[in-house]
Amino acid sequence: MTITDVARHAKVSRQTVSNVINAPELVREGTRRRVLESIEALGYRASQAARQMRTGRSRLIATRIEPAEDGINGTIHDRFLHGLTESAAGFGYRVLLYTAHDDQSEIAAVDDLLAAYEPDAFVLTGTHHGDVRTAWLAERRLPFVTFGRPWSMPEGPSHPWVDVDGAAGTAAATRHLLDTGHRRIGFIGWPTGSGVGDDRRAGWARTLAAAGVDPAGLDRTTDDGVATGEKAAGDLLDADRPATALLCASDSLALGASHAALSRGGGWRADGGGGTPIAVIGFDDTSVARATGLTSVSQPLSEAAACCVALLARILDGDEASAGEDGSATTRVLLQPSLVRRQSA
Amino acid sequence: MTITDVARHAKVSRQTVSNVINAPELVREGTRRRVLESIEALGYRASQAARQMRTGRSRLIATRIEPAEDGINGTIHDRFLHGLTESAAGFGYRVLLYTAHDDQSEIAAVDDLLAAYEPDAFVLTGTHHGDVRTAWLAERRLPFVTFGRPWSMPEGPSHPWVDVDGAAGTAAATRHLLDTGHRRIGFIGWPTGSGVGDDRRAGWARTLAAAGVDPAGLDRTTDDGVATGEKAAGDLLDADRPATALLCASDSLALGASHAALSRGGGWRADGGGGTPIAVIGFDDTSVARATGLTSVSQPLSEAAACCVALLARILDGDEASAGEDGSATTRVLLQPSLVRRQSA
Structure with missing residues (x-):
């Protein structure tokens, strides 16, 4: 018709x-x-x-689809994207995809989309220090929300964002390990300078310090991956005063850590085998965690996606009157993660 | 502007x-x-x-985003979707997402999209016996391609489709197991009646028979999952004449099978430990396979996505003259999978 x-x-x-x-x-x-x-x-x-x-409204929300790089952590984005599509439909919006490999190519992709499809709004993921995408969008007064806080200016006024409190997640994991008798709890995370990674490390360090345990020497930094995680874990387990528990910034690192624990006769096995427990906890509750029995910190991804869409819908409908003086009350959402306990801790 | x-x-x-x-x-x-x-x-x-x-052209291609159900096999769809978005951009098209939970709700979602956004074409995934979506689209002369062949009418004229030759994948896996000295090669697959599952079983059965091994008694059917895979594998490993190798229709089943092998002292471990080898091979080369050292059959997903977009672009540009008499030469693409060898076989 x-x-x-x-x-x-x-x-x-x-x-x-x-x-x-x-x-x-x-x-x-x-x-x-x-x-x-x-x-x-x-x-x-x-x-x-x-x-x-x-x-002048397209009822389209555009977002970038990220490649599943290491194949473990990528599933997080898949779940967020599914939630975004479902929530957007509830508000009468559809999700339009684009690809990009860095900030500049993402800006170019957004510019192209604006000329051709005129999306009403954008959802940006993977915020980081020195993120030039958000300034570009803000200068043009384009409606957008980020999944991830603006790491370079966390205290000032900012664009609307939704994030998960990673530090609260590692704090909860550390408390669980303390509660089950561990004191020498190691942390394996990414090199400093990554907003997300530093935040996750901070939750571990402050919880350990509050329990009277000096975190010094219990911290290892490495690039993400299974092999790098195994090496860093080996370093902590072979120390003069070895760690008895390993908290990791990702499930990739945690899987490597579990291999290191196993080969020293102290890991867990999903089949119920394994020796004396060296506890291991990961982050993101990926399919690998579920499949291998790894305890992991879970992000509420459907809720995060729904919050992104709800913020955008309010911006697009012009209802900004309900925000507080500084806009903080209604345009920033920090969600709480939860610890999913399995065999590994 | x-x-x-x-x-x-x-x-x-x-x-x-x-x-x-x-x-x-x-x-x-x-x-x-x-x-x-x-x-x-x-x-x-x-x-x-x-x-x-x-x-009258929207330059939009619509496709369904599927929830990552068991969290293992879901990553396949994520990789296909990324390839689709990249390939579509190369032809000047964008990918629009929708969600659905069965055939009927997908038809309703497509109908809604047609009224509001007028996508030029659709990419359907997850074809199956008695699929009512393709007939619905064909009756309305809507351009579409399926990733997955039309299982209910594999020989007749059909809509354009792209698929991966699953039987060739399990045949290659079976040959690899035969070449490494195995004869009693068990197969763990889904209940008969699933097009994809029956195809994967057929590749195993015919390769075993061609090598002079009777497949009778070496076949187990079960719903997909890690626990169900472990149970079926245990059954094959505890038989009077136990299987020495296990080929599975999915990585979920294979992970369960590896647990069964391990607990009988015959599995592999990603850390290099483990006892005498009971070989295990999965299907889909998921993140779990990569993370746990599981040998698995890999589908060329980026290539499949690119083929879907190329077929659609040709249909939309009206260039159907290059097709053969029955259209088969240019509107059906059957891609070959490959075996990715790791520690488990």
């Missing part, structure tokens, strides 16, 4: 039908009524293209 | 600008020239909405 069918039925030109939809004031009343009757008789639904011409 | 800015610059109504873009024959030449000069002066790019009104 197209505008052409309506035109034929109403015996007017295609342009007249378009005018009735987009600029009814240009059409004489008799003609307008005839076209509207044809629209109703045929069950024609004005397409989004026509509606967009009239309203 | 909107149509309103152009109208203001050219000192005409917004509707006149729209007419210049969509129905230039309605606009007097002097006015048309003035509007076109303003469009050029302002660097206005006719939006997709305007272009869509004119051409």
Whole structure:
């Protein structure tokens, strides 16, 4: 059912039908009524293209799909994307995808999309120190929300964002290890300078210190990966005063740590085997954690996606009056993660 | 930069600008020239909405995003979706997402999208026996391609599809096990009636038979999952004449099988430990396989996505003349999987 069918039925030109939809004031009343009757008789639904011409709104939210790089942590983004699509549909929006490999290529992709599809808003993921994407969007007054806080200016006024409190997650994991009798709890994380990684390390360090355990010497930094995690864990387990528990910034690192523990006769095994317990905890509750029995910190990804869409819907509907003086009360959402306990800790 | 800015610059109504873009024959030449000069002066790019009104083409390809159900096999879809987005961009198309939980709700979602966004084409995944979605789309002459062959009518004329030859994958895995000295090679797959599952079983059975090994009694069927895989594997390993190798229809089942092998002292361990080898091979080369050292059959997902987009682009550009008499030469693509060897076999 197209505008052409309506035109034929109403015996007017295609342009007249378009005018009735987009600029009814240009059409004489008799003609307008005839076209509207044809629209109703045929069950024609004005397409989004026509509606967009009239309203300037595309009802599209664009977001980047990230490659599943190491194949372990990538599933997080998949779950977020699914939640985003479902939540957006609830508000009458659809999700449009694009790819990019860094900040600059993402800006170029956004610019292209704006010219061609005019998305109403953007959801950016993977915020980081020195993120140039958010400034670019803000300068152009484009509606957007980030999943991830603005790490370079955490205290000042900022764009709307949704994030998960990673430090609260590692703090809860550390408390669990303390509660089960561990004192020498090692932490394996990424090199300092990553907002997300430093935050996760901070939760471990402050919880250990609060329990009277000096975290000095119990910390290892390494790039993400299974092999790097195994090496860092070996270092902590072979120390003069070895760690008895290993908290990791990712499930990739934790899986490597579990291999190191196993080969020293102290790991767990998903089949119930294994020797004396060296506890291991990961982060992100990935499929690998579920499959191997790894205790891990879980992010509420569906909730995060729903919050992103709800923030955008409010911005797009212009209801900013409900925000506080500094906007902080309603445009920043920090969600709490939870610890999913399995065999490994 | 909107149509309103152009109208203001050219000192005409917004509707006149729209007419210049969509129905230039309605606009007097002097006015048309003035509007076109303003469009050029302002660097206005006719939006997709305007272009869509004119051409009836949205440059959108819609596909369903599937929830990562068991968290292991779900990553396959994520990788396909990323490939689809990249390939579509290369042809000037964007990917629009929708969610659904069964055939009927997917048809409803497609119907909704057609009314609102008018996607040019659809990519359907997860084809199965009695699939009612493809008939629905075909009846309406909507352009679409499926990732997955039409299982209910594999020989007749059909819609365009791209698939991976699962039977060739299990055949290659079985040959590898035969070559490394195994004869009693068990197969753990899904209950009969699933197109994909029956195909994977067939590749194993015919390769074993060709090597002079009777497959009878070496086959177990079970629902997908880690626990079900462990149980089925235990059954094959505890038989009077136990299997020495286990080929599985998924990495979930294979992970369970590896637990069963380990607990009988015959598995492999990613850390290099473990006893005498009971070989295990999975299917899909998921993150779990990579993380745990599981040998697995890998699907060329980026290539499959690229083929889907290329088929659609050709259909949308109307170039069907290059197809053979029955269309089979150019509208059906069966890709070959490969065996990724790791510690488990």
